[in-house]
Amino acid sequence: MAFETAWAELSEVLGDRVTRSKPERDAHGASETYFPVAAPDAVAYPETTEEVAALVRICAAHGVPVIGYGAGTSLEGQSQAFSGGVTVDFARMNKVLEVSQGDMHARVQPGLTREVLNEELRATGLFFPVDPGANATIGGMASTRASGTTAVRYGTMRDNVMALEVVMADGRIIRTGSLARKSSAGYDLTGLFVGSEGTLGLITELTLKLHGQPEAITSAVCAFDTIGDAVRAVTDTIQMGIPMARIEFVDAATVQVFNEYAGAGMVEAPHLLVEFHGSESAVAEDAGTFGEIVGDHGGHGFKWAADAEERKALWTLRHNAYWAIVNARADTRAVVTDICVPISRLAEAVEATQADLEEHNIRGPILGHVGDGNFHSILLFDPADPAELERVKAASDRMVQRALEMGGTATGEHGIGVGKKAFMEREHGEGWQVMGQLKAALDPDNVFNPGKLVPDTST
Known part of the structure; x- marks a missing residue:
């Protein structure tokens, strides 16, 4: 009965942008990995922050769970509706709202994907570096504190989100952070919501740190006889302070799939896939030093990709590794x-x-x-x-x-x-209980994404 009342009120606010269609519910309850389908009772497609706030107030009033949804690419069941409720799909909140070239930031909506963002930034000479394998949404990436191949140089979502707009469990709309690159003003609420997996609030807007396109970019692949040789080359590289932009490892089984999937023509052995960013002289020096380290660990078969198309092909192959492996x-x-x-x-x-x-x-x-x-x-x-x-x-x-x-x-x-x-308790000890206390304080009725991340706070 509570859901039926909520459904009627949601329909008044969103019209045909809230649905109980079984195919849509099942699609939003599916998993990229091994979890069984856990479908919500309804799927909503808001277009504004105010609509999200109205939706949350309605669901909270009737005890209906609310689950945020981006591209559905999460791997640990974050976007599945194990307790039913309403899935909030941000597909219609997918715009770049502002780009400041001078201050090097962008203000975006959560349903924007990382690939579309970088396409829109291409003409500005700026880019957003965080690149998980999937073409995830920016909101989803923030919610899981995602990273990617460039984290070794540019950091993760934690390092590249400057400010947020968030809808709280009581429908309040708050803003966290600022346009400043650093602040000592109070608790780091931005950091609290980045990585909270939609359990504390729904992110409706993000201000992102952008970076300048480097003068020179060079990528390479090299093979090793053993996994240990490849990984020890990585350890030495990092400990020597070489500023790698990317340094990725794939084992022989992955290389075999690359060859079958895309005709990569790689020796079926463990490989490192690397990239250097900087000035022409810095890239040449860093690549030379890295080559010496690789040689010390028996690396061989260096192939360089200075051409943009070759680099794109290499990193597309890496980003598609999951689907290539599963479909093999x-x-x-x-x-x-x-x-x-x-x-x-x-x-x-x-x-x-x-x-x-x-x-x-x-x-x-x-x-x-x-x-x-x-x-x-x-x-x-x-x-x-x-x-x-x-x-x-x-x-x-x-x-x-x-x-x-x-x-x-x-x-x-x-x-x-x-x-x-x-x-979580094994890793964090009593700290996990503190996470549960934060959840209880900010979402006392356990409306947001119940059953995920924190100790159960159901009342």
Whole structure:
């Protein structure tokens, strides 16, 4: 009855931009990975912040959960409606509202995707660097504190979001942060909402830090005989302070898929994919120093891509790795897990993961943004084989536990959702309870994305 009343009120506010169509509900309840469909009761498509605020007030008044939704690319169940409710799809709030070339920032709506943003910025000489593999929305990227291939140089969403507009659980609209590049004025509310996975409020506008296009860009790939050799080359590179723009690792299994998927013509061995940004002289010097490090670790088969089209092809291949790997075997789904460890433990963590997967006969290509200690394994299973799913989930759990024992984290960029919630207390101790207290203070009726990230606060 409560939902029916809410539905009537939502229909008055949004008209035909709120729907109970089963295909739309199922699409918004689907997962990129292994979670079963968890559909909402309705899907709403607001066009303004004021409509979002009205929607939240209605749902809060009737105890109806509210789940934010961008492109649906999250990997730990963040956008699924496990408790029903209303999914708020920001597809119609997808505009670039302002670009300041002088101050190097952009004000955008949450439904804008990173690729569209950078297309619109192309003529300005500026770009937004955060680039997760999927063409995610900016709002979703902020909600999961996403990163990508360029994090080693330009940072993650945490470092590149300057200010937010947020709708709170009582319908208030607040602004956090400012246009200043730094501030010591009070609590960092922007940082609180970035990474909160839609559990504290709905982000309706973001002010982003932009960066100047570098004078020179050069990319390269090189092969190694072993995973350990490749990763130790990364560790030495970072510890020497070489300013890499990108330094990505892919194992031999991933390279094999690249060759089958896109005719990459790469030697089927572990590889590093790298990029340098800067002046012509700086790029040449950094690339030369990196080449010496690679040689010390047995690297070979250097291929340089200074041409823009060659670089685009290389990084498109890397960004499409997940879909290439999953589609390489018929009737396959994946448990995708990521961890992040201190850079000094990176080689140990990657080698231990590889040995674990081999011991348990699990196909799980390993790749990642290793310049900051972050890597992934895409653990493949047959969806018709529940036992195989449990085996790969157990492998994912061991991978996370290994990272925690090394002083790392359960996730470097994918977030917690429901998939890694079981590890939060182990990683944060009493700090996880403090997160729950923050949730209870800001969303006492547990309206926003219930069941995700924090201890249960249902009343």
